[in-house]
Amino acid sequence: METRELTKEFQDKGMVLNSFDANVELGNIYAIKATNRQTLIDAINEYVNSSFFNGTKDKNYLHVELSVEQLGCEGCSADYATEADVPYQSVPCTCGNPKHWLIKYDEEN
Secondary structure, three states: OOOHHHHHHHHHHOOOOOOOOOEHHHHHHHHEEEEEHHHHHHHHHHHHEEEOOOOOOOOOOOOEEEHHHHHHHEEEEEEEEEEHHOOOOOOEEEOOOOOOEEEEOOOOO
């Protein structure tokens, strides 16, 4: 599968946002937006098992980072070492803006 096809597949699943995505609104910033935790895990595992993944096994399962200095968000990041560490609830950015999210689920578990 080509990179473009994999990116399109993740966009269709709501995992990768593009500039034309209706979910993107001024002030609402998501590093990751997913339907729920299981959808996020499925997408990560699909990517890791694809031929496009060049990572190593000593890396974290998921690294999430949000830095939008133009909007007053100096940056926030989180590392999840294993699949079991991926949070069940949405994770807000530490900047304190209630519209900035490291991980935002449409459906909370």
